[in-house]
Amino acid sequence: MYCKAGDNLKENPDQKTAAKAAFNADLVKLDFPVFQANPDLIYFDNASTTQKPASVIETIENYYRKNCANAGRASYLWSSQLEAALEDTRAAVAAFLSVPEKSDQVVFTGGATDSLNTVTMAWALANLQDGDEVLLCPKDHKSAVLPWYHCKELLAAMGKHIKIRHFDIHEVGDYDLKSIKSQVSDKTRVLVMAHVHHVYGLDMEVSEIREIVGTDVIISLDASQSVGHTKVDANALPVDFISFSGHKMFAAPGTGVLYAGDRVKGQLQPLRLGGKSKAVIENDSLKINSNSVCEILESGTQNIPGILSLKPAIEYINKIGLENIEAHVSKLTVDLWQKLMPLPNIEFAPGIGICACDKGWGIISFRFKGISSSDLGFALDEEKIFVRTGDHCVWNKAEAEPDFLRVSMHAYNSPDDVEQFVQVLADIVDS
Numbered sequence: 001m002y003c004k005a006g007d008n009l010k011e012n013p014d015q016k017t018a019a020k021a022a023f024n025a026d027l028v029k030l031d032f033p034v035f036q037a038n039p040d041l042i043y044f045d046n047a048s049t050t051q052k053p054a055s056v057i058e059t060i061e062n063y064y065r066k067n068c069a070n071a072g073r074a075s076y077l078w079s080s081q082l083e084a085a086l087e088d089t090r091a092a093v094a095a096f097l098s099v100p101e102k103s104d105q106v107v108f109t110g111g112a113t114d115s116l117n118t119v120t121m122a123w124a125l126a127n128l129q130d131g132d133e134v135l136l137c138p139k140d141h142k143s144a145v146l147p148w149y150h151c152k153e154l155l156a157a158m159g160k161h162i163k164i165r166h167f168d169i170h171e172v173g174d175y176d177l178k179s180i181k182s183q184v185s186d187k188t189r190v191l192v193m194a195h196v197h198h199v200y201g202l203d204m205e206v207s208e209i210r211e212i213v214g215t216d217v218i219i220s221l222d223a224s225q226s227v228g229h230t231k232v233d234a235n236a237l238p239v240d241f242i243s244f245s246g247h248k249m250f251a252a253p254g255t256g257v258l259y260a261g262d263r264v265k266g267q268l269q270p271l272r273l274g275g276k277s278k279a280v281i282e283n284d285s286l287k288i289n290s291n292s293v294c295e296i297l298e299s300g301t302q303n304i305p306g307i308l309s310l311k312p313a314i315e316y317i318n319k320i321g322l323e324n325i326e327a328h329v330s331k332l333t334v335d336l337w338q339k340l341m342p343l344p345n346i347e348f349a350p351g352i353g354i355c356a357c358d359k360g361w362g363i364i365s366f367r368f369k370g371i372s373s374s375d376l377g378f379a380l381d382e383e384k385i386f387v388r389t390g391d392h393c394v395w396n397k398a399e400a401e402p403d404f405l406r407v408s409m410h411a412y413n414s415p416d417d418v419e420q421f422v423q424v425l426a427d428i429v430d431s
């Protein structure tokens with residue numbers, strides 16, 4: 001047990017406090033074979049990808065070792081069992097998103113990038129009109145930004161000219177609400193945003209943004225950095241599309257999810273057709289025989305073991321307790337920020353280091369005056385500490401935070417990891 005928590009948390013708030021106190025990251029670590037193989041590893045690159053618990057690895061291994069087949073394509077048992085297991089996984093994802101009755105609106109994709117591109121290719125191409133406007137932040141991950149420029153070009157080739165307008169990041173690291181207010185107009189059809197930012201690590205205030213843009217605007221939410229850290233509740237979030245990757249929430253790479261909300265579910269066009277598609281050709285024309293979002297958008301042989309890994313990943317998160325992960329990671333983030341602050345010549349990127357909030361999402365970006373963060377990254381690697389450096393997947397140099405190092409933490413990171421990291425960092429920058 002990681003904590004004395006579990007199902008009773010909701011009933012008894014005192015127990016919730018006890019659970020937080022008892023959360024033990026070292027016990028969590030025991031569930032991740034990579035830490036047994038590398039006991040000295042301090043893995044601080046979780047915003048890039050997470051390590052995998054044994055249950056996820058077993059699921060993937062079992063597929064290859066024990067019942068490797070295609071799903072639902074044949075009459076033998078393995079095939080139908082795999083199809084049932086995929087649908088079971090879809091139901092688990094729908095429940096994880098608090099929409100158990102809407103599993104047909106949960107689409108399996110190849111990752112967040114694929115999900116975000118599906119929004120533009122399957123929805124925007126078919127629904128945007130000449131003169132429509134899209135609002136996005138150029139400092140968001142380029143997987144959220146670039147698909148809209150691609151879509152703009154494709155629409156232009158079809159004779160429809162849309163405009164992409166930018167809104168800014170506020171100096172503390174969340175979106176500048178004033179700039180959203182100044183950009184929104186009656187031509188705005190779509191707003192694209194992150195739930196938690198991948199460099200600044202703040203909750204980007206989706207409800208406030210919905211209030212500003214009004215109810216008519218379609219919001220596409222990139223939940224890549226919030227999923228597995230906090231509840232991503234498709235009922236409560238005032239958005240139309242939710243995209244995320246499996247590999248950032250303990251599941252396999254090459255697997256992701258797109259959730260299409262009620263307003264847009266009838267507006268989607270197939271993106272790729274093939275095996276599995278419920279499509280026929282009648283009188284030389286294509287006819288799609290399904291209203292189900294996942295049947296419209298999924299086709300061909302998918303990443304079966306990757307998709308199957310989503311279920312044990314969700315079960316693992318539920319076993320530890322999402323609220324416990326959120327509280328633990330927040331505490332670690334505040335702790336790390338307070339320990340980093342006294343280091344000489346440190347400069348924080350926007351985020352907790354600037355806004356000084358008492359809640360964190362595991363992400364802190366910073367640099368040291370006069371020291372290259374890439375060099376620092378290499379020096380940390382020698383000490384078996386993995387952090388992110390580079391352009392942080394922001395689409396051009398002008399928008400990227402110059403040369404910041406990003407630490408990103410998760411459930412298995414401990415206060416000792418933080419302590420050791422700051423000590424090693426202090427020694428490196430001192431030398």
Ligand SMILES: Cc1ncc(COP(=O)(O)O)c(C=O)c1O
Nearest residue numbers: 111112113141143198222224245
């Ligand atoms: C905020 C955000 N969006 C999208 C992505 C793209 O995810 P993937 O590479 O899994 O498609 C990432 C990955 O780092 C991300 O951090």
